[in-house]
Amino acid sequence: MNPRSRLLATVAVGASAVLLLTACGGGGDKPKANDKIAGADTGGETSATPETSATVSGGRPTIKFPSDARNVFEGRKTGDSKKDAVLADNAERINSIDDAIFQGRVNTEALGFYSAQGALDSARTFVKGYLDDDRSWTGTTRYFDRQVTFRPDGSAVVVYCSDESKSFLKSRKTNKREKTPTSADSYVLYNTKLVKNSDGVWQTTNVISKRGADQCQP
Template identity: 60%
Template structure:
């Protein structure tokens, strides 16, 4: 079993520049087969020598604090681009990911951060995704690594971010029994994500759409 089932909904992203992508997901263990691309995405992304930690920056300007249990961690590997807007997009993208996992850990889709960093179809898909864990009484432990970030701006308030995840060191855990499923690493341990973000009136870059390709060769080592 994969640590994360692929997102359930088939989501389509459309930008003014006529960028389009779609992908299908599943709530079972079947890897997604659709290959997603975003034309024109930056290709010069670099890995950071100092991965960003799981937890959010200290809550400020009304931003909620995100907390993880001691046995789970997300690691985000990217270097700042030097462009203030792109760097803000990248940070809020990682916080959007953390907000979904925090909902899993807290056992609720009513957490403040989930709706703060996700909206529209991405929020709906995230709620469905979290509920898939909750219905099975699952959580996860270990470390998930996110890397190979690429960001492209679209106008003054839109952006596209693609990245990979490595779930080979994170595992499902049954909350009732405490049993951890130490599944072997396979191609399905690696996922390619395509996301769209929009800056809201408060200056937060919210994820509005997300599509994933589990088993993507792009993300496999």
């Protein structure tokens, strides 16, 4: 397994579940010895730069990354403005979780801005796991194969993969990186539900994940 552990408990995600996410709640497993977390955006293939991720315009909270951590998102632009808006908020939700870890707080403005319901609870639990273990993370996490599907009730489902092979846990005290080998578990499949709130933000409300998923292997 690899450094950072993704945001939710690993759940078997069947082919039928991928586009039929309904009431799946987010678990919240603590980061394990080799587990990690999440990232940011900017174009066909983009990244959360060290100093800035979210824009301040439109009342959106600012998200900052340290110089040694980076999230890369592929396929931000689909040619469909509605899908692009969903993917942008999906990316910033991931960034907000990392930002909370870097700040060392479970109640950051960004965390509650991009997550709601079960997904917010699990995000806070996940961040707390890092803080309880006195850990942060370093390196680069890649997010790819992000697919958006809209449901009849107006919500959206985003299914995507993460590549954690180049990101690692590190100690907050010593700043020392934990070295772990890359394996099938370094790749994670996510299935998330997003609902557009009254402010026009696509908030993630539910998440399920499967570490080592065949769909995400290189």
